[in-house]
Amino acid sequence: MPSVSLDSERFRRRFDTFNEIGATERGGVNRPSLSDENKAARDTLVEWFREAGLEVRIDTMGNIFGRRDGIKNDAAPVLFGSHIDSQYNGGRYDGVVGVLGGLEVVEAFNDADVTTERPLEVVAWSNEEGVRFQPDMLGSGVYCDIFDRDYAYEREDKDGKRFGEELDRIGYKGETPCEADAIHCYFEMHVEQGPFLEQQDTPVAAVEGVFGFAWLNVTFEGQANHAGPTPMDMRHDAFVATADVTRAVRRITATEGTDLVGTVGSVDVWPNAINVIPETVEFTLDFRSYDDAVVDAAVEQIRREVAHAAEREGLEYEIEEIMRVDADPFDQDCIDTVVAAAETVGCEYTRLVSGAGHDANYLNKIAPTSMIFVPSVDGISHRESEFTEWEDIVTGTEVLLNAVQQKASE
Numbered sequence: 001m002p003s004v005s006l007d008s009e010r011f012r013r014r015f016d017t018f019n020e021i022g023a024t025e026r027g028g029v030n031r032p033s034l035s036d037e038n039k040a041a042r043d044t045l046v047e048w049f050r051e052a053g054l055e056v057r058i059d060t061m062g063n064i065f066g067r068r069d070g071i072k073n074d075a076a077p078v079l080f081g082s083h084i085d086s087q088y089n090g091g092r093y094d095g096v097v098g099v100l101g102g103l104e105v106v107e108a109f110n111d112a113d114v115t116t117e118r119p120l121e122v123v124a125w126s127n128e129e130g131v132r133f134q135p136d137m138l139g140s141g142v143y144c145d146i147f148d149r150d151y152a153y154e155r156e157d158k159d160g161k162r163f164g165e166e167l168d169r170i171g172y173k174g175e176t177p178c179e180a181d182a183i184h185c186y187f188e189m190h191v192e193q194g195p196f197l198e199q200q201d202t203p204v205a206a207v208e209g210v211f212g213f214a215w216l217n218v219t220f221e222g223q224a225n226h227a228g229p230t231p232m233d234m235r236h237d238a239f240v241a242t243a244d245v246t247r248a249v250r251r252i253t254a255t256e257g258t259d260l261v262g263t264v265g266s267v268d269v270w271p272n273a274i275n276v277i278p279e280t281v282e283f284t285l286d287f288r289s290y291d292d293a294v295v296d297a298a299v300e301q302i303r304r305e306v307a308h309a310a311e312r313e314g315l316e317y318e319i320e321e322i323m324r325v326d327a328d329p330f331d332q333d334c335i336d337t338v339v340a341a342a343e344t345v346g347c348e349y350t351r352l353v354s355g356a357g358h359d360a361n362y363l364n365k366i367a368p369t370s371m372i373f374v375p376s377v378d379g380i381s382h383r384e385s386e387f388t389e390w391e392d393i394v395t396g397t398e399v400l401l402n403a404v405q406q407k408a409s410e
Contacts, residue, residue, distance in 0.1 A: 001405055004112045008394045011104040015393075018044060018084075018100060019092040028384025029092050033085040033127040033138075034062075034163065039170035041084050045099065045124055052106055054122065058174030060149060061139045062126040062167050068106050070119040070408065076182040077119035078408045079367070080105070080400065082190055083128035083139075083359060090129075091191075091386025093393075097374065098189040099124045101397040105404055116408035118184055125359045126167075133163045135215070135323045140359035142178045144366050149178055183367035185334055185407050188360040189400045190371060191388050195379030196352055203395045204345075205352040206338040207371035210361050211259075212327035213288040214299050218245070218306055221316040224271060224279035239269060239278040241309035241317075248305040249285065256301065257294035261355065262287045290327045290353050328361050334370035334407075341402035347395050356381075372396050372403070 021044065022029045022037030031037040045064060049056050054066030067077065082098025102122035109116065125143075130136020133155040141147040153164025167173045197205055222236035242264075249262040263286040270280040287298040303319060310317040335351075342349035352373060363369045374396035377387040 001409065002112060002114045004108045004114055004401060004405060006104055006108050006394065006397055006401065007111065010107065011100065011394070011397070012390060014048065014100055014103070015096070018096060022086070024089055024384055026089075026384040027092070028089055028386065029086050030089050031084065031086040032088055032132040033129065034132070034166040034170055036170070038085055039172070042124070042170070042172055045084060048103060049122070052103060052110060054106065057176045058172060059143070059176040059178040060174055061142045061152060061178040062172040062174065063139045063143060063178060064124045066103070066106070066122045068109070068120040070116045072117055073119055075118045076184040077121045078116075078185055078187070078404050079121045079123055079183050079363070080187040080189075080404055081123035081125070082188050083125045085127060085129050087129055087131050087382045089384055090382055091380075091384060093191045093376075093386055093388045094193070094381055095128060095190070097191060097388070097393050097396070101189050101393070101400055104397055105401045108401055116405065118408040118410070120404065120408060127163070128359055132157045137357060137359055137362060138163070139178075140362045143180055144362040145180070146362055146365070180366050183363075184410070185331070185368040186360065186363040187334070187338070187369070187400060187403055188358060188363075188371045189396050190358060190373060191381060191386070192352070192373040192376045193356045193379075193381035194376065197350070197373060197375035198377060198379065200350055202348045202350050203374060203392045204342050204347055204349040204399050205373035206335050206342065206349060207330060207354050207373055208335055208351050209290065209327065209329040210354045210357060211288040211290050212292045212295050213286060213323070213325055213357060214295050214321060215323040216285040216299065216302070217282065217320045217322050218285060219280065219282045219318045220310060220313075222279050222313060223277070225277045227275040227277055230277060235277055236314045237277050238281040238313070238315060241313045241315055242267065242281045242283055244309040244312070245302065245305055248302060252298050252301050256298050257289050257291055259291070260287065260289045260294050260298060262298060288355055292327050325357060325361060328364055330360070330364055330370040331368035334368045337403050337406055338370050338372055338399060341399045341406065344402045345395065345398045347399070372399050
């Protein structure tokens with residue numbers, strides 16, 4: 001194959017410039033989906049796509065595609081990318097390395113004046129994080145026919161703003177239908193968001209699949225009363241029940257499966273006053289494992305724990321399953337392509353399963369898919385101190401380049 005090389009300095013300049021958008025004082029970024037900062041990031045990306053000679057299209061979910069023609073332009077393209085929305089006060093690497101790395105791959109082909117057999121497309125998916133509008137992976141979910149577009153448009157943030165209205169407000173409700181085209185394969189490079197690569201002192205992982213997970217929303221309804229005069233045996237404290245369930249999550253994850261993890265991630269308390277017994281608590285539960293049966297068992301166990309906690313405190317309760325995604329093995333040929341690319345680059349590599357969900361979950365349902373992981377220092381992600389060594393990002397992008405080049409020649 002023709003020799004194609006990255007320009008790591010150009011890549012780094014773009015990365016640093018991009019992360020000035022929504023930058024926080026503690027070194028992270030704050031670009032939640034469809035925020036003004038997210039719009040500015042989209043504007044910058046579209047500008048860079050066009051400067052690289054890509055044909056830009058934006059679909060009705062705000063997914064942004066940049067296409068580079070191939071010799072056989074009617075052939076199904078090789079698609080690669082990730083997302084540019086962030087957590088609230090999140091990290092600079094999550095998602096962004098996959099999109100800007102994808103752009104650098106295109107630029108490398110431009111520099112070498114190489115036209116691939118198949119077209120190439122770089123994508124930035126909308127609302128991957130799901131922090132402002134739930135569920136997560138909304139843009140790729142509609143694209144892959146997991147969610148209905150109108151359902152997505154009606155998702156509301158905590159201020160009652162709808163996804164569709166905010167998409168229109170920032171000018172990214174495109175005209176192209178949000179539906180899957182023919183895709184030869186999909187690759188996504190991403191930071192690991194866990195500790196295993198760093199622990200193994202390895203720069204790259206070929207990702208073999210993604211954990212399945214269940215998200216639950218639980219509400220306890222008790223009775224507010226004065227914190228002073230109310231005897232302990234007359235209380236109906238919604239927060240006490242929540243604490244019991246939180247401890248149960250730790251107990252369940254220790255007994256139901258070796259890779260099972262569980263989290264109480266969001267808690268809202270009413271009236272949230274120092275001298276008032278909590279009347280209502282709404283909180284989320286997140287269980288994940290590469291074994292769907294383990295997730296199912298954990299969900300059933302926590303449902304029983306919620307019922308028991310409510311009975312002990314004399315509360316009403318409600319449980320809503322807001323998302324369920326099955327464990328998802330990736331395409332073996334795409335995994336092998338990533339391994340061969342790592343061997344071509346000459347870097348050490350390993351194979352991992354991802355504990356975090358990614359847009360690749362949904363793309364895997366419609367096209368052969370795999371992912372490339374690069375290390376997260378101290379296993380940290382979804383916070384401002386998230387960090388990946390630049391040389392590891394470059395190595396991962398070199399693996400992405402070689403994988404794309406291989407698949408684009410088929």
